Amino acid sequence: MQSNEEIVKFLGEGAYGFVNLVKYTKRDGSSFHAAVKNSYAEDFENLQKELQILCQLRGYPRIVECFGDYLEEGFSSYGNKVYKLLLEYASEGSLRSFMDNYSDRKLPEPMIRDFTRMILEGLVCIHGHGYVHCDLKPDNLLVIxxxxxxxxxxxxxxxxxxLEVGEIPHYWRFDLPFVGTPIYMPPESLIDGVVEKTLDLWSLGCLVLEMYTGEIPWLGLDIDDLASRLLYDEAPEIPECVPCDAREFIEKCFSRKPEERGSASELLSHRFLRREEDEKMEKVIAVVEERRNSFLLKLKLRIRGASKKLADVSEKKPLKLKIVPSKAPYFKKVLTKILRLKTMDSYLVCS
Structure with a gap:
């Protein structure tokens, strides 16, 4: 597909290889940039599995886009064979490097809410396809x-x-109990050995907490101390500076019973994630409802007062009605007199 490729810069290195920013020029002269993930032969299966998952999730806005339907082959600078996965390039890097641009690594609160909503939207997609990410952390979230x-x-x-929901990884054993990065893993990762969707929600709680505090969860603990804390169902401490609704959200994610964490779609409706315009609309609706109730109450009181007056009137003596005769008889009497006088005048003239 590509006629030429040029390595622009080195982006980073992970457990399964390294990533370069590469400029690809097509035969028609057009070009595009891609973040190319390179893995060696021993990690081919992991990279192939990642490609298969990304192909299933292709088109969803909260999932990084992959280019192509197969892995490309090439060689490293040392002449070793590598397999390449072409991914969408995030110019702002990972969330971890993005946070380093802010004072004390603390993000603005509106941005935290927006980012949390976006992560949940991505999880709804991932979980809906029967997968658990298993390694949510700032390094694996890209800012664009x-x-x-x-x-x-x-x-x-x-x-x-x-992994797929319900899967038991072959490497999940006591001496290596964590699927992903230990400081973002939940207590059940030490006990159950079964991957469930709620695992990602605990990791999300750790992420939200880190965006508020600027510090990684369980700061200063080694792996043994961390395992001990999780075995006793402890969670990272939430400082008082975290807003009330955000605290409630994080505590929900840190529920000791996984089923009490809910689902990604349920957490999207948490009050912590309500948009500002939604809150304004709710306030308007509340004011309208309050005025409506006030009007109905006043109307009810008026009706009650009118009913009381009618009741008071009915208890008194009946009113005597004065019948005023109409003017018709009086008019008839006058007309009769005029006709009588006219008759007399006619009689006098004739005589």
Whole structure:
């Protein structure tokens, strides 16, 4: 498909290989940039699985886009054979590097709410296809400027550790109990050994907490201390500076019983994620409802007062009605007199 490729720069390195920014020039002269994930032969299966998952999730706005339906082959700078996965390039890098641009790594609250909503939208897609990401963390979330460049979009990437719902990974054993990165893993990862969707929701709670505090969860603990804390169903501490609705959301994600965390779609309706315009509309509706209830109450009181007056009147003596005769008899009497006088005048003239 490509006629020429040029490595622009090195982007990073992970557990399953390294990533380069590559410029591809097609035969018609057009070009595009891609973040190319390179893996060696021993990690081919993981990269192939990631490609298959990304192909199923292709077109969803909160999932990083992959180019092509197969892995490309090439060689590293050392002459080793590598397999390449072409991915959408995120110019702002990972969420971790993006947070480094802010004071104390703390993101603005509106941005935290927007990013949380975007992650959940991505999880709804992933879980809806029967997968669990298993390694949600700032390194695996990519920040991309929106089309108008006034805000940012967040996309979920790196599906190398992803598993199907209910799957038991062969490497989930006591000496290596975590599927993904330990500090973002829930207590059940030490006990159950079965992958469920709620695993990602605990990781989300850790992410939201980190965006507020600027610090990674379980800061200062080694792997043994962390395992001990999780075995006793402990969760990362939420400081008082975190807003009330955000605290409630994080606590929901940190529920000790996985089923109490709900689902990604349910968490999307949490009050922590209500948009500002939705809150304004709710306030308007509340005011209208309050005025309506006030009007109905006043109307009810008026009706009650009128009913009381009618009751008071009925208890008194009946009113005597004065019948005023109509003017018809009086008019008839006058007319009779005039006719009588006219008759007399006629009689006198004749005589």
């Amino acid at each position: 400027p929106s089309r108008d460049s006034s805000s940012y979009e967040l996309k979920i990437s790196d599906f190398g550790n992803s």
